[in-house]
Amino acid sequence: MAGGGLRFGYYLGIYQALCDTGRRPDLVIGNCGGAMATALLLEALSDSSETSRQSLITVMNSRLPYESIGSITDKRSDGYGQYLMPALKRWCGYQLSHLLNRPIRHTHLTDKLIGNLTHHAIGHVDGETHTPCWRFDEPTSKPSATHALILASQLNRIHAHHQWQGLLWTSNPLLWQALEELTPTNIMARYSPLICADYHLTNLPLSVMVRASITDMYYLPPLCHDDHCLMGGVIDLTPIELACQLADVVYAEPKSPFGRVLAEPAIHHVFGFSPNARLQDVHDYMANNPQIRHLDTKDYRRVRPLFDKKPNLRQGRILAYHHDFTTFVQITAEQFAYGYDVGLRCDE
Known part of the structure; x- marks a missing residue:
């Protein structure tokens, strides 16, 4: 469950289709929007070791995801100048480096860049301080047919410099032990000196990990929790190598390219690597690995997102438009149905 954005509900449809066709996953790996889907799956599993289609739909249509998504809003006091000019500078610098055939090679993170992750973010979570206002229950300790692994990142200070480190959170103590013994290497360190080569296993609260x-970067500010600066799973949106280390059969989707105007320059600016170059390596790896079953989600944008972001030229802002609860339920049903069809079409 990597990414998905505001259409992450289709992951739950895929999961249920795999279950209904005798291919129940032992483990789901979630990051970015997929982390929200993973948390909802754990919520559905809290009352039973297995999910049913109805239990997943009930959780998706509850107030929990509706209020969680509804708390993400825009900064209505800020105009375009707050984030448009920095985004334009990132794009120009990135384009110039390619024109000159001199790729920008970041070797350290500055305090100014870290501060701007909050200052230049176009949105925020209402009511958030150092603890997320979301209330996902911690997973139960009883046996479950499916376990979860969620990815994020944190900022570490190494000597005089900052460096990003991948975070791994799991709902399964046995998987935690296996990860400790496996000591997986974060392959993203090959792409950028700003990323640590090792993962950190964390027992952060589930709500903190999802948030x-x-x-x-530049959409939501980092979460500051217990003196740690926490960032997103976009540090490795498709951790396909890790998945193949942990499983014999992996169901994964080839991701769409990152936007070249906003997303690619922003990720390169913060994490120090080209996400589209990494994505091409992922697709090559998937094409040549018999462990992997491909989920075809290339037309996922035909499904409505859970809320809309639209520029308001008169006010000079990008505004978030949330749906009422009835419309929200209709959209989650569309997302689930789309994902279910994708799962059914995925051949062994």
Whole structure:
């Protein structure tokens, strides 16, 4: 469950289709929007070791995701100048480096860049301080047919410099032990000196981990929790190598390219690597690995998102438009149905 954005509900449809066709996943890996879907799956599993279609739909249509998504809003006091000019500078610098055939190579993170992750973010979570206002219950300790692994990142200070480190959170103590023994290497360190080569296993609260994982730079500010600066799973949106280390069969979707105007320059600016170059490597890896079953979600944009972002030229802002609860339920049903069809079409 990597990414998905505001259409992450289709992951739950995929999961249920795999269950209904005798291919129930033992483990789901979630990051970014997929972390929210993973938390909802754990919520559905809290009363039973297995989910049913109805239990997943009930959780998706509850007030929990509606109020969680509804708390994400725009900064109505800020105009375009707050974030448009910095975005334009990132784009120009990135384009110039390619024109000159001199790729920008970041070797350290500045305090100014870290501060701007909050200052230049176009949105925020209402009522949030150092603890997310979301209330996902911690997973139960009883046996479950499916376990979860969620990815995010944190900022570490190494000597005089900052460096990003991947975070791994799991609902399964046995998987925690296996990860400790496996000591997986974060392959993203090959792409950028700003990223640590090792993961950190964390027991952060589930709500904190989900909020951290969905953080996209310059969309939502980082979460500051217990003196740690937590960022999103976009540090490695498709951790396909990790998935193949942990499983014999992996169901994964080839992701769409990152936007070249906003997303690619922003990720390169913060994490120090080209996300589209990394994505091409992921697609090559998937094409040549017999462990992987491909989920075809290339037309996922035909499904409505859970809320809309629209520029308001008169006010000079990008505004978030949330749906009422009835419309929200209709959209989650569309997302679930789309994902279910994708799961059914995925051949062994």
